[in-house]
Amino acid sequence: MNTVPHWGIFITEPMILGSDVMIVLTSVAIVFALTKFKKWGWLWREWLTTVDHKKIGIMYMIAALLMLFRGGVDAELMRTQLALPNLSFLDAEHYDEIFTTHGTIMILFMAMPFVFALFNIVVPLQIGARDVAFPYLNAISFWLFFFGAFLMNISFVIGGSPDAGWTSYPPLSELGFSNGPGQNYYLLALQISGIGSIATGINFLVTILKMRAPGMTLWRMPLFTWSVLATSILILFAFPALTIALALLLLDRTLGTHFFTMLHGGNPMMFINLFWIWGHPEVYIVILPAFGVFSEVISTFSRKATFGYGSMVFALVAISIVGFLTWVHHFFTMGAGADVNTFFAIATMVIAIPTGVKVFNWLFTMYRGRIRMTLPMMWAVAFIPCFAIGGATGVMLAVAPADYQYHNSYFLIAHFHQVLIGGTVFGMIAGMYYWWPKMFGFLLDERLGKWAFWFFNIGFYVCFLPQYALGLMGMTRRIYTYPAGLGWTVPNFISTIGAYLMGIGFLFIVWQVIYSVKYGERDVTGDPWDGRTLEWSLPSPAPHYNFATIPTIEGRDAWWMAKQGQLDKNAFLPKKSDIKPIHMPKNSGRPFILSICFFIIGIGLVFGVVPFDVIGGLGVAFCMFRRSFEYDTDYYIPVDEVIHTESALGRLQG
Amino acid sequence: MTTLAHNNVEHHHGAGDHVHVDYPERPIEYQTQDGALKILGFWVFLATDLILFACLFATFIVLRTHTDGGPTGKELFDVPIFTAETLILLTSSFTGGLATFEMHRGHRNRVIGWLIITALLGLSFVGLEVNEFVHMAMEGATMQRSAFLSAFFTLVGTHGCHVSLGILWMTGIIIQLFQRGITPITARKVYIVNMYWHFLDVVWVFLFTIVYLMGVM
Ligand code: HEM
Ligand SMILES: [Cu+2]
Numbered sequence: 026m027n028t029v030p031h032w033g034i035f036i037t038e039p040m041i042l043g044s045d046v047m048i049v050l051t052s053v054a055i056v057f058a059l060t061k062f063k064k065w066g067w068l069w070r071e072w073l074t075t076v077d078h079k080k081i082g083i084m085y086m087i088a089a090l091l092m093l094f095r096g097g098v099d100a101e102l103m104r105t106q107l108a109l110p111n112l113s114f115l116d117a118e119h120y121d122e123i124f125t126t127h128g129t130i131m132i133l134f135m136a137m138p139f140v141f142a143l144f145n146i147v148v149p150l151q152i153g154a155r156d157v158a159f160p161y162l163n164a165i166s167f168w169l170f171f172f173g174a175f176l177m178n179i180s181f182v183i184g185g186s187p188d189a190g191w192t193s194y195p196p197l198s199e200l201g202f203s204n205g206p207g208q209n210y211y212l213l214a215l216q217i218s219g220i221g222s223i224a225t226g227i228n229f230l231v232t233i234l235k236m237r238a239p240g241m242t243l244w245r246m247p248l249f250t251w252s253v254l255a256t257s258i259l260i261l262f263a264f265p266a267l268t269i270a271l272a273l274l275l276l277d278r279t280l281g282t283h284f285f286t287m288l289h290g291g292n293p294m295m296f297i298n299l300f301w302i303w304g305h306p307e308v309y310i311v312i313l314p315a316f317g318v319f320s321e322v323i324s325t326f327s328r329k330a331t332f333g334y335g336s337m338v339f340a341l342v343a344i345s346i347v348g349f350l351t352w353v354h355h356f357f358t359m360g361a362g363a364d365v366n367t368f369f370a371i372a373t374m375v376i377a378i379p380t381g382v383k384v385f386n387w388l389f390t391m392y393r394g395r396i397r398m399t400l401p402m403m404w405a406v407a408f409i410p411c412f413a414i415g416g417a418t419g420v421m422l423a424v425a426p427a428d429y430q431y432h433n434s435y436f437l438i439a440h441f442h443q444v445l446i447g448g449t450v451f452g453m454i455a456g457m458y459y460w461w462p463k464m465f466g467f468l469l470d471e472r473l474g475k476w477a478f479w480f481f482n483i484g485f486y487v488c489f490l491p492q493y494a495l496g497l498m499g500m501t502r503r504i505y506t507y508p509a510g511l512g513w514t515v516p517n518f519i520s521t522i523g524a525y526l527m528g529i530g531f532l533f534i535v536w537q538v539i540y541s542v543k544y545g546e547r548d549v550t551g552d553p554w555d556g557r558t559l560e561w562s563l564p565s566p567a568p569h570y571n572f573a574t575i576p577t578i579e580g581r582d583a584w585w586m587a588k589q590g591q592l593d594k595n596a597f598l599p600k601k602s603d604i605k606p607i608h609m610p611k612n613s614g615r616p617f618i619l620s621i622c623f624f625i626i627g628i629g630l631v632f633g634v635v636p637f638d639v640i641g642g643l644g645v646a647f648c649m650f651r652r653s654f655e656y657d658t659d660y661y662i663p664v665d666e667v668i669h670t671e672s673a674l675g676r677l678q679g
Numbered sequence: 680m681t682t683l684a685h686n687n688v689e690h691h692h693g694a695g696d697h698v699h700v701d702y703p704e705r706p707i708e709y710q711t712q713d714g715a716l717k718i719l720g721f722w723v724f725l726a727t728d729l730i731l732f733a734c735l736f737a738t739f740i741v742l743r744t745h746t747d748g749g750p751t752g753k754e755l756f757d758v759p760i761f762t763a764e765t766l767i768l769l770t771s772s773f774t775g776g777l778a779t780f781e782m783h784r785g786h787r788n789r790v791i792g793w794l795i796i797t798a799l800l801g802l803s804f805v806g807l808e809v810n811e812f813v814h815m816a817m818e819g820a821t822m823q824r825s826a827f828l829s830a831f832f833t834l835v836g837t838h839g840c841h842v843s844l845g846i847l848w849m850t851g852i853i854i855q856l857f858q859r860g861i862t863p864i865t866a867r868k869v870y871i872v873n874m875y876w877h878f879l880d881v882v883w884v885f886l887f888t889i890v891y892l893m894g895v896m
Contacts, residue, residue, distance in 0.1 A: 266730070281823045283829050290746065290826035299734060653848075
């Protein structure tokens with residue numbers, strides 16, 4: 026295989042050299058700190074081997090924030106290059122690499138883990154379960170994601186980043202045109218983390234269907250959990266298409282097959298179809314959980330039940346179904362013909378209807394509510410106009426004949442950032458603020474959070490509104506520079522200022538987190554927002570086993586009803602006589618080791634080193650066999666220990 | 680792994696093979712809560728695997744005429760061979776079913792016997808398939824020759840890999856049956872591997888029809 030790394034690139038490029046130095050220094054510092062403070066054992070016992078959904082969720086969230094930083098740096102670099110015409114801050118090759126890693130990382134290694142973070146942190150607590158259905162598999166999902174992301178990120182310093190766009194269209198991404206290891210990195214990183222994503226879909230579907238507390242019928246389920254249910258189904262139906270698209274492209278590149286090549290009968294459009302059969306549902310995979318967050322946040326901070334609960338659920342289901350019928354809108358220009366394009370154009374526009382239903386329901390929830398403008402609520406409220414504009418430009422793009430003009434222009438770039446940032450990122454940040462006290466037992470500082478909010482929001486419009494104009498003026502995406510005198514200079518300059526403002530906003534969030542660790546208000550009640558759903562009936566952070574006794578749920582928003590005196594509040598506190606030994610899964614280091622084996626296979630395939638594949642493959646097989654023969658997988662927490670914990674929390678009843 | 684919603688567990692796990700039963704009234708593989716969850720989880724997994732195959736089928740159908748002047752299915756496929764493969768796999772699905780049947784009647788040795796027969800049938804299926812592939816490759820019909828052959832080898836090969844994996848998996852379960860007999864846990868394993876095996880049979884029926892029968896027509 027002809028994928029020799031450009032080793033020379035290691036030392037000649039200042040940016041890569043800088044990254045090398047940074048990586049080495051950071052790693053040394055981490056190793057030093059862990060050794061000095063004797064934390065290796067702690068790291069292994071508490072985190073690397075954990076199967077606790079709460080900890081896995083926290084790890085997902087930290088990883089997502091780190092990747093938001095990495096993707097954000099990529100974005101700032103690109104915007105710097107485009108600030109003025111004819112700059113040579115980045116050359117064409119670098120620019121290509123950076124938009125590729127930016128897009129790939131933001132979607133697959135920022136948005137996805139952020140979504141999974143909230144799945145993990147919230148769902149079991151919201152439905153009254155002690156963990157997910159398959160905790161061990163959950164750990165595997167996380168570590169596969171982690172090592173997939175790792176693989177993607179080392180590409181920059183070892184051998185060269187992928188540079189064929191986050192969509193990786195052949196024939197450009199085929200061996201003939203992308204002959205370094207970069208494209209292999211992309212394929213393997215996505216493949217490895219993708220396996221984890223499918224497992225997560227299975228896990229949460231089964232968890233939600235089978236592990237709800239007694240009395241919690243589907244129609245009493247909180248809307249966030251509903252959104253996770255819909256998302257899990259989307260993952261299960263969409264991700265296999267990505268798996269196949271990536272696998273076939275990898276076969277083309279490594280074994281010389283002809284699925285998507287220009288020769289011997291290959292058909293590149295087949296890849297593009299498979300990619301978007303996954304890709305369009307993927308945008309709903311990252312937006313529906315954000316919708317779920319908004320439903321929770323808006324109803325809590327309006328002190329009202331969500332308006333139109335049934336229609337909210339209906340809208341989620343409708344979006345999930347129709348979301349599978351729109352993928353061709355990403356390539357109306359393929360020339361599939363008027364009838365095909367018409368079908369997909371109309372299907373795309375139809376999605377605006379359930380989405381609109383949801384937006385109006387959120388507005389009606391706020392209407393006459395007693396609104397509290399906390400941080401999560403601010404992001405939720407900011408989401409509505411942002412998403413409305415993004416949705417409207419989306420409908421414009423869906424007009425197939427007009428799309429021949431917008432296609433691949435900055436109009437499109439502005440549109441999808443508006444929905445991805447205004448929808449997913451706003452939603453994830455709102456969710457992070459909202460459930461932060463539940464995870465860590467303290468609140469994030471309001472004042473710094475407001476600075477972050479305003480910088481990020483104003484920056485957002487300054488950055489992306491000019492790009493609609495640029496698109497209409499003819500600026501296409503994925504160009505690394507442009508000549509002066511086209512009228513593009515001013516909007517580009519403004520846009521770059523906006524990107525910097527957003528960057529400052531992000532830094533405020535980092536500062537806010539660090540500051541609040543020390544000074545943030547502690548959450549002693551477990552219910553700092555006066556919440557409605559079950560997770561707020563638990564202390565913050567929740568004990569290892571979540572619920573000492575599982576409450577019986579007698580209504581929608583049962584915790585809120587109990588606080589209003591409509592239900593018995595004591596039903597949510599454990600009674601001494603009801604406590605039984607609690608069945609829990611044991612920790613295991615195998616998910617971590619298994620994922621390292623996958624990583625080794627990945628490296629082997631990236632560079633065409635067969636022994637690595639063999640070693641990694643044997644490792645995977647060995648781990649799976651060991652697991653199959655393992656019978657001692659769980660244990661019981663004794664009653665005394667539960668009683669002790671609960672009475673220390675002051676929750677125990679008679 | 681085990682699950683956590685046990686609200687009303689009365690007694691502790693002893694060491695060894697004592698298995699805590701949540702639902703004694705159910706069929707043995709469903710008697711632990713964990714078992715019931717895993718069976719449902721596996722159904723869901725099969726649904727995603729089916730979609731995986733659907734994507735490969737779609738690719739094959741798009742590319743099946745893209746032979747680039749090279750060999751076509753009609754020239755390559757050998758009717759007796761793929762008919763034999765089909766019969767063997769269908770029979771193995773039946774013997775796998777008999778294993779489940781004996782499991783419910785509590786006959787450990789018969790379960791093991793039927794599983795061994797199933798695995799051996801699977802092995803002969805894989806043998807025939809490998810043989811077929813090698814023959815085709817020797818005639819110059821390699822997966823690099825044309826898009827049609829790339830799609831053919833990948834689709835049929837993916838199924839073959841699934842079957843091979845199933846054989847290894849079944850072997851592991853046979854060993855566990857020897858060690859532990861029929862318990863709610865081993866019963867669940869037998870049940871799930873059989874679900875997998877039947878699923879591969881269903882996929883093969885489509886392969887037989889779409890790849891082979893339509894190929895030689
Ligand atoms: C600080 C905020 C962000 C800024 C300033 C920004 C900026 C950019 C720029 C300049 C490009 C390249 C345009 C081109 O040359 O074609 C780009 C592409 C892209 N961005 Fe962002 N971005 C931001 C956040 C995000 C987020 C949060 C996501 C996803 C959740 C995202 C997803 C993408 C994707 C998928 C591409 C396309 C990459 C490709 O062409 O292959 N971006 N962004
Ligand atoms: Cu789309």
